Amino acid sequence: MLSDRLRKARQLAGLSQREVARRLSVTQQAVSGWETGTRRPDPDVLLQLAKLYRVPVSYLLGEP
Numbered sequence: 001m002l003s004d005r006l007r008k009a010r011q012l013a014g015l016s017q018r019e020v021a022r023r024l025s026v027t028q029q030a031v032s033g034w035e036t037g038t039r040r041p042d043p044d045v046l047l048q049l050a051k052l053y054r055v056p057v058s059y060l061l062g063e064p
Contacts, residue, residue, distance in 0.1 A: 001062065002034075002040065003035050003036060005060045005062060006041075006049065009055050009060065010035070010053060013052065013054065017031040017035070020049075023052060024045065024049070046060060
């Protein structure tokens with residue numbers, strides 16, 4: 001599930017939701033929403049998250 005992968009990747013990168021929000025110029029509520037599954041990041045934001053977390057977009061989307 002995207003939300004689980006986003007949370008796990010962030011934690012493995014050693015970043016807080018607050019730090020991710022600051023680096024992407026979004027609110028912490030947006031990051032929280034992505035990680036709880038109540039919101040989905042736009043495709044361009046998903047790419048930024050993958051770069052920030054140093055993982056492929058395919059990992060975030062749940063592909064093997």
